[in-house]
Amino acid sequence: MSKIRVAVIGCGSIAEKRHIIEYAANPNVEFAAFCDPVMERAQKYADEYGAKAFANYEDMLAEIKPDAVSVCTPNYLHAAATIAAANAGAHVLVEKPMAATDGEAEAMIEAARKNNVYLMVGHNQRLMPPHVKAKELLQSAGLGRVLTFRTSFGHPGPEYWSIDGPGSWFFRKEEAVMGAMGDLGVHKSDLIRYLLDDEVAQVTAFIGTLDKKNTQVDDNATVLLRMSSGAIGTLVASWTYYKGEDNSTVLWCENGVMKIGTDPEDQIIVELRDGTVERYNVGAISTNDKQQTSGVIDAFVESLVTNTPPAITGEEGRKSLAVILAAFESQAKGTVISL
Template sequence: MSKSLRFGLIGCGRIAPHHARAIQGLPGAELTAVVDVIEERAYRFADDYGAEPHLDYQEMLRRPDIDVVSICTPSGMHAQMAIDAARAGKHIIVEKPMALSLADADAMIAEAKANHVKLCVAFQNRYNPPIQDLRAAVQAGKLGRRLLGNATVRWYRTQEYYNDGWHGTWAMDGGALMNQSIHHVDALVWLMGEPVESVFAYSATLAHEMEAEDTVVVALRFASGALGSIEATTITYPTDLEGSVTLLGERGSVKIGGVALNRKEMWKIEGELEREAEILSENQVDPLSVYGTSHPHVFNDFLAAIREDREPFVNGTEGRAALAVVLGVYESARTGQPVLINHRPG
């Protein structure tokens, strides 16, 4: 496949420019069409990025010149749009979370497979250099046996943020864990290198008027017996404080933080202790927002996966893993009981 791949982007909200710029900066890719139900926004976005505007995503899916669809809509719309795109023969990049239920996630994976298209979930922080470095250290056995893992998200969102009709609702979004913190859940599980076996959680809505939680605390048990914890909140007045992942092992302890999991905050590994100051000075540039700067890597890998007929780095099954943990947390918080995590698609 040598021709340029043509993209259609659905949803012209706050994350969409990151997708549009990534597409435009990638050789062999063209942003051909954009869709939004708000006419003014669709036409303005199309004008900004040199694409053709649509108000109906089904209309765009009928276009034979669209090869790939990028889904940037509210989370509750992801599954049906992805399924429709797969049935139309389009490859799919979908923003996190890929869906709001495991049944929908499994249906997305199944439809992509049945229609011979690729499905990718946008967990861009996996490509951040500090995350890549920690993953390499784990795989090389430098930390020894992983004993304890933690993800902490202490961010702030105003009440106005939740007054837009979909943020903080169960039908379209979820709360602080599903929306703001699923990137950190994904990073924690991926870096620990093993599935979460069970969770126990408390959640509450402490400082906002919204359906879902603005605060959750979680205890985790991994398959090996390692333990973990998650703290996620959007009540950290008046501004974001911390978004981090920490791993403690037999021979090393590492913490990755920064604006978007982009900064090494602690790197104490046996054999490298004397180099910690040097290591902490590498790749320490904070991005302008929590979206980070790694979306181009997601799109670059996805185009390569299409051309090479292989699975993308973060395929549907990978995206499902973090979703399963989040939904297990919600079930535990609702029932007051520990919950075993469902890792079996279907």
């Protein structure tokens, strides 16, 4: 079969570290175009992969008509770029958070449906081998119901990761819309929904800017969640874990506890009430320091090759975003928000 012609919109760090190298490694893909307002960035990849460089996606979509696009722009552009690509007949993989508002998320889903193209959201946490295995064990390891949980994602901040360092769009509220919650928190709302196979029913949150200078976006959040099942737990997102990254989840269940990402060797540890301890070494959870293949690109390409809807649909991305938006509403109103 002919290769899938992919265009990458936005050539910053997430494109560089994940999308571009993972597409390049996939035999079903060829690059058609790269877009970035900083033309040198787009040109660099266009030269490397024999594609065309553009400064804006409107011109690219009109001229190139790609089969699929990755939207790797600042958050405020996710919706506009996704809708434009869908209207141009391209399948879309959009980075998280999928949108800045629920209305935008709804419009993106509708654009994909109307144009009969797939929309996938880049929630890579649920594709990481330890999390896939953890979900399987929750159903088979005799742990029983999840009663309480904590899930955390923290690192020193985007200035250590973004291509623009301290001058990154991540710190500009008009472009980022949200800070640590949009960067990290939405990964965790997606993960907890996936692991527990459950929806968030109620949200209470403390969100603030504790240490980052000259920014209006949040650098820390601690969120209390009640799931539809009744399980309660905390979700933490932080850009001030200066001593190192934490991407761990602990689930306390009727018959024991499951610890994910708490041990440097064994990614999953199950401790049962009868004294049994099971340890699983099942591939790493990707970090900024140790990049692993995210699985997102391969899943997206597989969906296109087999003509099967992606597992992480726009609807899934919208539900995970709704939790984060509810957390901001809770912080603003000082109250519990029901979803």
